[in-house]
Amino acid sequence: MDIADIIKPQNQVFCKTKLMTDTALSYCPGCGHGTAHNLTMEVVDEMGISEETIGVAPVGCSVLAYDFMNIDITQAAHGRAPAVATAIARTWPEKYVFTYQGDGDLAAIGTAETIHACNRGENIVIIFVNNGIYGMTGGQMAPTTLEGMVSSTSPYGREIKSMGSPLKMTELVANLPGVYYVTRQSVHTHKHARKAKKAIQKAFENTRLKKGLSFVEIVSNCNSGWKMTPNESNIWMEEHMFPYFPLGDIKVDGILK
Amino acid sequence: MTEEIIIAGFGGQGVLSMGKILAYSGIMQNQEVSWMPSYGPEMRGGTANVTVILSDERISSPYLKLFDTAIILNQQSMDKFENTVKPGGILIYDPNGISVHPVRKDIKIFQVEATKLAAEMGNKKIFNMIILGGFLKEKPIVKLENVIEGLKKSLSERYHFLIPLNEEAINKGMESITPYKMKEKVIE
Amino acid sequence: MSELKLMKGNEALAEAAIRAGADAYFGYPITPQSEVIEYLMTEQPEKRTGMVVLQAESEIAAINMVYGAASTGKKVLTSSSSPGISLKLEGISYLAGAELPAVIVNVVRGGPGLGTIQPSQADYFQSVKGGGHGDYKLYVLAPASVQEMSDFVEDAFDIAFKYRAPVLILSDGLIGQMMEKVQLKDQKPRLTDEQLIEKNGSWAVTGRKNRERNIITSLDLESEKMEKRVHRLMKKYEQMEKEDLRYEKILCDDAEYLIVAYGSSARISQKAVELARKKGIKAGLLRPITLFPYPKQQLLELADQVKGILSVELNAGQMIEDVQLSVQFKVPVEHFGRTGGIIHTPEEVLEALEQKIIK
Numbered sequence: 001m002d003i004a005d006i007i008k009p010q011n012q013v014f015c016k017t018k019l020m021t022d023t024a025l026s027y028c029p030g031c032g033h034g035t036a037h038n039l040t041m042e043v044v045d046e047m048g049i050s051e052e053t054i055g056v057a058p059v060g061c062s063v064l065a066y067d068f069m070n071i072d073i074t075q076a077a078h079g080r081a082p083a084v085a086t087a088i089a090r091t092w093p094e095k096y097v098f099t100y101q102g103d104g105d106l107a108a109i110g111t112a113e114t115i116h117a118c119n120r121g122e123n124i125v126i127i128f129v130n131n132g133i134y135g136m137t138g139g140q141m142a143p144t145t146l147e148g149m150v151s152s153t154s155p156y157g158r159e160i161k162s163m164g165s166p167l168k169m170t171e172l173v174a175n176l177p178g179v180y181y182v183t184r185q186s187v188h189t190h191k192h193a194r195k196a197k198k199a200i201q202k203a204f205e206n207t208r209l210k211k212g213l214s215f216v217e218i219v220s221n222c223n224s225g226w227k228m229t230p231n232e233s234n235i236w237m238e239e240h241m242f243p244y245f246p247l248g249d250i251k252v253d254g255i256l257k
Numbered sequence: 258m259t260e261e262i263i264i265a266g267f268g269g270q271g272v273l274s275m276g277k278i279l280a281y282s283g284i285m286q287n288q289e290v291s292w293m294p295s296y297g298p299e300m301r302g303g304t305a306n307v308t309v310i311l312s313d314e315r316i317s318s319p320y321l322k323l324f325d326t327a328i329i330l331n332q333q334s335m336d337k338f339e340n341t342v343k344p345g346g347i348l349i350y351d352p353n354g355i356s357v358h359p360v361r362k363d364i365k366i367f368q369v370e371a372t373k374l375a376a377e378m379g380n381k382k383i384f385n386m387i388i389l390g391g392f393l394k395e396k397p398i399v400k401l402e403n404v405i406e407g408l409k410k411s412l413s414e415r416y417h418f419l420i421p422l423n424e425e426a427i428n429k430g431m432e433s434i435t436p437y438k439m440k441e442k443v444i445e
Numbered sequence: 446m447s448e449l450k451l452m453k454g455n456e457a458l459a460e461a462a463i464r465a466g467a468d469a470y471f472g473y474p475i476t477p478q479s480e481v482i483e484y485l486m487t488e489q490p491e492k493r494t495g496m497v498v499l500q501a502e503s504e505i506a507a508i509n510m511v512y513g514a515a516s517t518g519k520k521v522l523t524s525s526s527s528p529g530i531s532l533k534l535e536g537i538s539y540l541a542g543a544e545l546p547a548v549i550v551n552v553v554r555g556g557p558g559l560g561t562i563q564p565s566q567a568d569y570f571q572s573v574k575g576g577g578h579g580d581y582k583l584y585v586l587a588p589a590s591v592q593e594m595s596d597f598v599e600d601a602f603d604i605a606f607k608y609r610a611p612v613l614i615l616s617d618g619l620i621g622q623m624m625e626k627v628q629l630k631d632q633k634p635r636l637t638d639e640q641l642i643e644k645n646g647s648w649a650v651t652g653r654k655n656r657e658r659n660i661i662t663s664l665d666l667e668s669e670k671m672e673k674r675v676h677r678l679m680k681k682y683e684q685m686e687k688e689d690l691r692y693e694k695i696l697c698d699d700a701e702y703l704i705v706a707y708g709s710s711a712r713i714s715q716k717a718v719e720l721a722r723k724k725g726i727k728a729g730l731l732r733p734i735t736l737f738p739y740p741k742q743q744l745l746e747l748a749d750q751v752k753g754i755l756s757v758e759l760n761a762g763q764m765i766e767d768v769q770l771s772v773q774f775k776v777p778v779e780h781f782g783r784t785g786g787i788i789h790t791p792e793e794v795l796e797a798l799e800q801k802i803i804k
Contacts, residue, residue: 051654054517057662066660072650074516074661077539080509083501087513087521088650090497091469092638095652113509116502277624281451284626290451292624296477296562318716319623320709322790410451 019045023067028135030230032220033062035187036129039197040100041069043204053096054088056081058110060102061135079110082117085124096207098125104134107143107169114169121178121212125203128170128215131222132241139225143167146240151225166244170217174251181206181214182251186242188221188234199249211254219245258288258313260398261321265306265338266330271385274411275328276307278389281407282399283311291319304333311398328392332356349392349434358437366437367395369430383426390430401427448629454594454621455480457629458524458550458614461598463490466633468519469497471510473529476562477618478552481524494635504529508536508549515545516661518641518649520602524550526618527568528559530576537611538577541678542663544648546605548598549583550614552621555786563786564618566710569763572615573737580675582682583613584689585736587707591625599630604689608681609648615736617759619709619788682737691734692743696722700729702802703747704794705768706757707733710782714757716791721798728798736764744771751776753802757794758782777802 005011019041027033044053050071057065059078066073076084081099089097106114106128117124133151134140141151141158144166148157158166174182181203185196196218203214219241223233249257262279266272276292283290293308308324310316323343329335329350335357342348344363352358353372369391375384393399399407404427408420452460459481462470470490472482482500490496497514501507507523514521525533530551540547551572555565570576572585584604586597594616601612636644642651650659665671693711696718697703706714711732721728731747733740748754753776756765762780769778781797783789 052652054650054652056513063664064666066662070653070658072653072659074513074650075543075664076512077509077535080505080512080536083506083509084513084516086499086506087469087471087497087510087519088517090499091514091519091521092517092651112502113506116506277451280624284449284451290624290626292451293619294622296618296622316625316712317719318713318791319625320619320713320788320790321716322792 017041017045019050019070021068021070025068026064027061028224030221030223030233031061032131032187032218033129035193036127036196036218036220037065037068039187039193039200040098040127041071043197043200044071044096047201047204049096049204052094053098054092056085056088056097056099058099058101058105060105062100062102062129063136065100079105079108080113081105082110082113082122082124082126086117086120086122089122089124093123096125096204097123098127098204100127101129102135103128103130103132103142103144107167115173115176118173118179118213118215119176121180123207123210123212125200125207125214125216127200128217129220130217130245131220131225132166133222133225135222135225139222143169144245146244168245170215170245170250173215174256178212179215179251180212180254183215183249184217184219184245184247186219186237186247188237192247217245219247258311258398260311260326260396261324262309262326262328263306263321263324263338263341264309264328264330265304265334268303268305270305270330271382272305272330273307275385275389276309277411278404278407279309279311279399281410282403285403285406286399288313289316291316293319304331306334306338326392326396328388330388335359347395349388349395351388358439360439362439365395367391367434368437369434371430374429374433375426378426378429380422383422386423386426387430387433390427391434392430393427394431394434450627450629451624452591452627453480453624454588454591454616455552456484457591457595457627458598459484460488460629461595462522463488463494463496464630464632465599465602466494466520466635467496467522467602468635469499469514469521470523471499471501471507471514471521472523472525473501473504473507475504475526475529477554477564477621478524478526478550480621481550494632496635504532505536508533511547511549512536512540512543512545515540515547516543516650518645518651520635522548522550522598524552526552526554527556527565530568530571534571534577537583538579538581539663540611541577541581541583542579542674543661544609544678545611545661546602546609547611548601548605548614549611550616553615553617555784561786562618564709564759564788565784565786566617566708566759566782567761567763567784568615569736569758569760572613573739573767581678582737583611584608584685584738585613585615586691587615587734587736588620589708589711589732591620591623591627594620595627595629599633604685608685610681615708617709686738689735690738690740692740693732693734694743695730695732697729697731697747699727700747700750701727701752702729702798703751703754704728704730704757704798705733705744705754705764706730707736707764709788710757710759713789713791714794717794717798720791720795726799726803739767739771741771744768745773745775748772748775753777753779755794755798755802756780757789757797759788760784
């Protein structure tokens with residue numbers, strides 16, 4: 001039996017998400033981005049809105065999201081995705097507009113755009129993948145890097161006194177009246193991925209109902225940047241990231257939990 | 258015909274709006290017009306000035322060094338603009354608040370007691386219209402009917418009831434403009 | 446019928462944007478161009494035509510909103526003044542790289558730094574020599590009157606969509622703040638979403654309906670692909686030079702001395718030419734209306750005719766470099782201009798012509 005026999009349709013248990021292209025993912029093996037992409041595209045597919053959805057890709061590891069997601073996507077300057085999405089949502093009020101951003105993009109260089117798009121309550125979805133490090137540029141410190149965590153620009157560990165505390169952007173935006181839904185999820189196990197998918201679905205439903213801004217943080221790993229095996233990185237994430245960035249809903253239907 | 262005018266005074270004296278009404282009047286009689294204000298911090302309480310040009314031809318520079326007419330409404334503007342009047346041109350000013358009067362002999366100088374007259378008429382805001390009336394007496398470059406049309410254009414409709422008062426003020430200015438007689442220097 | 450009004454340059458531009466059928470304006474207040482967004486907010490074009498107007502949190506956000514709307518094929522513009530344009534340059538470079546149509550307006554004030562709020566033409570280099578990063582150019586229109594502030598909006602959109610490229614309207618505080626008579630064009634209808642998809646659906650991200658997906662990006666990680674993109678841009682710029690150069694010649698036919706000036710300086714210089722002619726000096730004015738493309742050939746031809754050229758600019762000498770390159774140093778070229786927000790008078794320009802060129 002060769003590979004061609006194995007991947008016959010009758011032998012398939014799982015198949016590739018319909019809205020993912022055939023382009024091989026450029027993410028490191030073990031990275032959570034692939035799953036986050038899949039879940040987003042599954043939701044768009046299952047809601048039947050692929051022809052009405054416009055994505056905004058960031059700068060960072062997911063800059064090439066447009067190579068993998070088989071929908072219309074525009075790629076924004078570093079940090080500016082919420083501004084780009086604002087204009088698209090304002091000029092195409094019937095479309096589903098989402099941004100897909102990392103922690104450096106959303107919580108450092110794009111802080112102003114994030115806060116103000118949230119504060120205006122733009123009718124968009126923001127998917128925020130937080131892995132506490134700059135992956136693409138080779139493992140520099142991010143605004144969400146944990147205290148003591150080693151990166152190439154915090155080689156002795158992040159020191160709060162001189163480098164500030166890891167930024168809880170999600171809690172911050174939850175306090176803005178324009179923001180309708182805020183949740184923090186992860187995608188490192190099936191169970192977590194299923195919950196994350198539900199959250200993404202709820203976010204896109206909010207867009208359909210014109211409820212305003214939905215903000216879905218996905219706490220993820222960066223095994224390359226953290227210099228761990230994929231499995232180690234997931235364990236480290238559970239032990240270190242989750243206590244500081246606790247999973248769960250923060251604001252639902254406009255009401256803080 | 259080309260008339261190049263500078264109007265200068267304090268912000269709040271209606272300098273810019275006087276220029277605007279003049280420019281609108283020009284449009285009403287199919288002339289080319291330009292209205293170039295000083296802008297910025299000067300707008301906020303300090304001096305303000307505006308260059309207004311009315312012409313039968315395409316206007317080249319909206320910014321000028323010399324003027325056919327200077328309308329001067331405070332001392333700072335007198336200091337700054339007396340020397341910008343072309344020889345043979347005219348200078349019109351309100352003597353109220355002026356301590357150093359103009360001295361040039363190669364231009365025609367007129368006074369309009371607009372501050373006083375506006376107070377007498379019971380409305381400080383028509384000050385600039387009295388001045389405008391004086392100017393139009395000496396330089397009838399726009400017809401009064403076109404000034405009234407210009408006023409209608411530059412005032413929002415809810416203020417149109419004020420047009421008769423403005424017309425009265427213009428007439429008052431026309432009646433009261435007087436040539437300024439320089440005092441001979443007394444040699445002691 | 447078209448309407449005759451007395452308007453400030455900034456207001457005329459804002460009204461023209463509504464009438465050109467623009468879909469959106471995104472901006473951030475800065476003197477001396479805040480009248481643009483003030484006028485739009487007062488006019489409520491959303492009610493008149495459905496045009497979206499939004500005050501962004503910064504110039505950076507505003508230009509990226511422009512990028513977003515332009516990505517979807519919408520007719521979108523922004524305006525600012527010098528320091529704000531510096532902030533927008535990253536976004537402008539992205540617009541050029543991603544080949545998006547958009548109109549950017551710079552009502553220039555004096556610099557560098559926070560500079561002054563008074564008029565200036567010190568952003569010439571920034572406008573025509575790139576400004577942002579990378580190999581790109583902007584098509585640059587330089588209005589010299591309130592009428593042109595109005596007319597150039599539609600022209601700018603036409604060029605932007607013809608080439609799928611950002612277009613800059615380079616004005617200054619004088620043209621923006623002054624009032625003149627302006628003949629407004631009739632209202633053009635905005636495209637419906639269906640019409641827009643029909644027109645721009647081959648490239649715009651409007652939702653992947655009945656076609657392959659569209660991607661807007663300025664990124665090519667493969668150098669060969671990136672070079673192809675750069676070559677594609679250069680071809681556009683060549684075509685602009687062939688097809689869309691604009692300039693105006695005033696009293697050039699018998700001119701012995703030439704002034705080259707654009708925008709507000711051209712207006713002032715025209716008066717200087719009038720004053721010169723009264724004195725018997727045969728002066729002429731070449732006014733580039735587009736700063737890129739630049740009337741190089743026209744200047745080269747005039748170089749055989751005139752004895753000297755004065756480049757008059759409200760800056761310390763920027764456009765003079767293009768004048769010198771154009772005439773290939775065949776005739777003496779000198780610069781005159783005031784800076785810091787001071788506007789030169791026609792008399793000063795004439796004096797400079799006499800002292801620097803006629804001698």
